[in-house]
Amino acid sequence: VRYLLRLYPAWWRTRYEEEFLTLFGSLPVTLLVAVDLLRGALDARLADSSIAEPRFAEQSVGSQTGVARYLHDRCGREASRRSAVLGGVLTGSIWFLAFALPGGLPLTPSTVLFQPLAYGGMITIGMWPGITRRGRLLGFAILVASLLIPRVLLPR
Amino acid sequence: MAIHQPEPNLSSPLAELGRFAEPVLLILVSLSDGPKHGWAVMEDIETLTGHRPGPGTLYGALARLEQRGLIERLEAADRRHPYRLTGEGARVLRAELATLDRVVATGLERLATA
Numbered sequence: 001v002r003y004l005l006r007l008y009p010a011w012w013r014t015r016y017e018e019e020f021l022t023l024f025g026s027l028p029v030t031l032l033v034a035v036d037l038l039r040g041a042l043d044a045r046l047a048d049s050s051i052a053e054p055r056f057a058e059q060s061v062g063s064q065t066g067v068a069r070y071l072h073d074r075c076g077r078e079a080s081r082r083s084a085v086l087g088g089v090l091t092g093s094i095w096f097l098a099f100a101l102p103g104g105l106p107l108t109p110s111t112v113l114f115q116p117l118a119y120g121g122m123i124t125i126g127m128w129p130g131i132t133r134r135g136r137l138l139g140f141a142i143l144v145a146s147l148l149i150p151r152v153l154l155p156r
Numbered sequence: 157m158a159i160h161q162p163e164p165n166l167s168s169p170l171a172e173l174g175r176f177a178e179p180v181l182l183i184l185v186s187l188s189d190g191p192k193h194g195w196a197v198m199e200d201i202e203t204l205t206g207h208r209p210g211p212g213t214l215y216g217a218l219a220r221l222e223q224r225g226l227i228e229r230l231e232a233a234d235r236r237h238p239y240r241l242t243g244e245g246a247r248v249l250r251a252e253l254a255t256l257d258r259v260v261a262t263g264l265e266r267l268a269t270a
Contacts, residue, residue, distance in 0.1 A: 040212025
């Protein structure tokens with residue numbers, strides 16, 4: 001459990017990790033529990049801006065205003081964007097390894113490098129309700145790039 | 157004559173929570189009789205529904221409820237933070253249960269006349 005919690009974002013671990021380990025630290029990690037924790041980590045990473053702000057953010061930023069508030073807002077948006085990409089690519093890779101490869105997809109540079117990105121892009125665009133509009137646009141850009149780049153750069 | 161049908165409560169604060177909507181409702185119900193920590197909430201939900209939510213789902217739902225001000229986290233006792241329903245949480249829970257009550261009543265009524 002402790003190892004899986006490392007996948008959660010910093011704000012989540014700061015707030016919940018100690019309590020979580022106290023309650024669930026000795027829980028046997030079955031496949032279902034592991035999948036549930038992975039989904040929880042992904043949810044927390046993808047939705048970190050919407051969950052962490054404004055209520056939790058107010059607690060961490062306190063009464064700071066002006067530059068501090070501006071920087072915090074900027075960092076929050078950056079974190080959200082990074083989480084969108086990371087979550088999409090991570091999910092796409094898992095999807096690729098779990099379903100596409102056993103389904104007989106050939107192991108070429110194109111499939112290994114870009115299929116996970118393509119799946120990640122699609123999933124980022126379509127499946128995460130908490131994602132920001134910028135995250136969705138980025139997911140769309142990843143999808144388009146992952147489809148175009150192999151055709152341009154890699155040998156057939 | 158047109159029969160008035162209550163519209164689905166799409167503006168519900170819980171409707172936007174996607175896969176967390178159901179666990180969130182169950183957590184609110186669990187906390188309606190007093191503060192509980194995460195493990196007690198999980199066991200209470202298992203008693204209510206026969207299914208135990210995973211810890212990742214449970215804490216995802218707790219975080220969302222806390223962010224929306226529907227529950228609040230109390231001081232830790234033995235490193236375990238109990239959670240308590242807020243006034244807003246109680247109001248939202250009443251509204252959700254009223255909607256469910258209408259759905260159940262309508263369903264049973266239609267089944268009886270089918």
